[in-house]
Amino acid sequence: MKPTPGGVRIENLSKSYGDFKALSGLNLEAAAGEITGLLGPNGAGKTTTIKLIAGLLRPDTGRVFICGTDIEKEPERAKSRFALVPDVPYLYGKLTGSEFMQFMARIYGMDTRETAPEIEKQLRVFNILDVSDDLVDSYSHGMRQRLLLASVMMRDPEVIILDEPMVGLDPQASRMVRGMLKEAASRGRCVFLSTHSLHDAEELCGKIAVISRGRLAAFGTRKELRSAAGSGETLEDVYLSITSGA
Numbered sequence: 001m002k003p004t005p006g007g008v009r010i011e012n013l014s015k016s017y018g019d020f021k022a023l024s025g026l027n028l029e030a031a032a033g034e035i036t037g038l039l040g041p042n043g044a045g046k047t048t049t050i051k052l053i054a055g056l057l058r059p060d061t062g063r064v065f066i067c068g069t070d071i072e073k074e075p076e077r078a079k080s081r082f083a084l085v086p087d088v089p090y091l092y093g094k095l096t097g098s099e100f101m102q103f104m105a106r107i108y109g110m111d112t113r114e115t116a117p118e119i120e121k122q123l124r125v126f127n128i129l130d131v132s133d134d135l136v137d138s139y140s141h142g143m144r145q146r147l148l149l150a151s152v153m154m155r156d157p158e159v160i161i162l163d164e165p166m167v168g169l170d171p172q173a174s175r176m177v178r179g180m181l182k183e184a185a186s187r188g189r190c191v192f193l194s195t196h197s198l199h200d201a202e203e204l205c206g207k208i209a210v211i212s213r214g215r216l217a218a219f220g221t222r223k224e225l226r227s228a229a230g231s232g233e234t235l236e237d238v239y240l241s242i243t244s245g246a
Contacts, residue, residue, distance in 0.1 A: 006032030006067050006158060007190040008053060008082075013062035015048055022048045023214045026062070030192040030207075032158070035185045037205035038194040041243055045214040046194040047087070050163045053192070054084045067158055080108070082159035083152040087167055089144040093137035097128055097147050100136055104151040115154065122150040126176070141168035149177060153184075160184060162193040166200060178204055202235045212243045 013026040023045045030036035040046050051057040053064050055071045055078065064071045064078075071078040091100060101119045102112045112119075123129040126146040128139075136144065145168055152160060160181070166174045181191050181204060195201055201208055202222070209219045218228045222235060229241040 006188065007034075008036075008159060008161075008192055009065040010049075010053065011063045011065075013049070013052055013064065014060045015045075015052060015057060016060055021214055023052070023059075026211070026214075026216055028209055028216060028219065030190055032190045033185055033188045034206045035181055035191040035193070035204045037201040037208045038192070038211065039196075039198070039201055039208060039239060040194075040211040040217075044211045044243075046211065047163055048214075049211070050084075050086075050161060050194055053161055054082070055079060081157060082161055083155060083157040085145075085148055085152060085160070085162040085165055087164040089141070089148045091136045091139075091144055091148065093135060095136055096134060097123065097132035097136060097139070100147060101132075101151055101154060105154065108155055110155070118154050122154045125153070126150040127173075142170060142173060145169060146173060149180070153180065156184075157189070159190045159192070162191070164195055165193055166195070166197060174200075198235050198239060208235075210239060210242050218242050 008030040010026055010028040013023055015023040026049065038046050038049060048057065052059050055075055058072070066078040067081045069078040069081065092103070095103060098119065101123065105112050105115045105119065120129065123132050126149060128143055128146050128150065131139070131143065136147065139147065165177060169177065178200065185191050207219065207221055208225060210217045210225070218225050220228065225238050225242070229238040
């Protein structure tokens, strides 16, 4: 099947760590203009999937396409088209918030003089403008997460990949991030996120993939998942039905 322009396509993706099979023959597609969620029990393979999509791990078998570009064959081209927000935001602690934003702008070939208004805008949107001259080392986990998200929105990439994006955020920041992701999808961006929060998945995701023991257990809209599960009214009911025994 032809790779999806503007989205993420995973073909027959497998990954093992020694004798442990973390992912086995995963096929999945996240389209542009949609928010696609990845759910699964602990150890199901969610973070491995995210790292394979982002090119941080090399698969044993299979391919990943970002906007139609094979990330293994053309890594620089593929990586220029997406942004990754990991579950733990490892940032350069000896930079200030403003310096980190400028650094990210330079990495992606942006003119920092031209992007200065956008940098200030995003720092203000994420409510960290007043600490933007402080070292990142002094930031809490939630503040670091907001700074990383601000750098992502400054770039406005075609694909946004997030691993547990709400972890460490207070309710106000979580609500703001949900709004940001919805707005990005409405502008045709592909948003792909892993989460343990069924509430976030229910509110945000047009399509949901459920993986269990490294394999795709179900994929589709909430209505399609209910049909696949054969029972359940809430997403929680459906999820527990699909992953029972995992």
